[in-house]
Amino acid sequence: MMRKLDQRGVAAFEFCVVAVAFFTLVFTIFDLGRYAITMQSLRALANAGARATTVGGSGSACYTDAMIKKTAPTCSGDPLPSDTAKKNVAPFLYSGGLTPTLNAITGGNAVTVTASEPGFKMLMPIWGASLDAPSASITVPF
Numbered sequence: 001m002m003r004k005l006d007q008r009g010v011a012a013f014e015f016c017v018v019a020v021a022f023f024t025l026v027f028t029i030f031d032l033g034r035y036a037i038t039m040q041s042l043r044a045l046a047n048a049g050a051r052a053t054t055v056g057g058s059g060s061a062c063y064t065d066a067m068i069k070k071t072a073p074t075c076s077g078d079p080l081p082s083d084t085a086k087k088n089v090a091p092f093l094y095s096g097g098l099t100p101t102l103n104a105i106t107g108g109n110a111v112t113v114t115a116s117e118p119g120f121k122m123l124m125p126i127w128g129a130s131l132d133a134p135s136a137s138i139t140v141p142f
Contacts (some may be wrong), residue, residue: 031124041090042136045115048089049079075104109142
């Protein structure tokens with residue numbers, strides 16, 4: 001006659017095996033969603049900076065002035081110097097004590113506005129440093 005084996009602890013072991021994969025998947029989805037929202041916010045901030053550079057929303061319309069004078073634009077620096085203006089465009093970028101940077105650079109016959117989040121770090125170590133410090137830029141041709 002066969003003796004019945006003890007089944008105690010099997011459910012706990014199965015939970016451990018499945019839970020590792022499940023929680024890795026959940027945190028990966030959370031981390032990639034956080035990265036996607038950060039990238040979208042950086043794109044919105046770069047677009048707002050380009051708009052401020054071209055139409056002078058922050059008091060400096062170097063692009064428009066250059067168009068009127070038919071000269072190459074010489075825009076540089078932060079098109080939205082106040083943090084309040086940046087927070088109105090992309091409030092998510094200020095979560096966790098982070099501060100985004102915005103910079104306009106003139107090169108040739110174009111103005112490139114770049115927004116970046118230098119302190120951003122991915123939560124899951126599987127990405128390495130490849131997705132840390134995301135940035136988005138927009139180029140406005142002259």
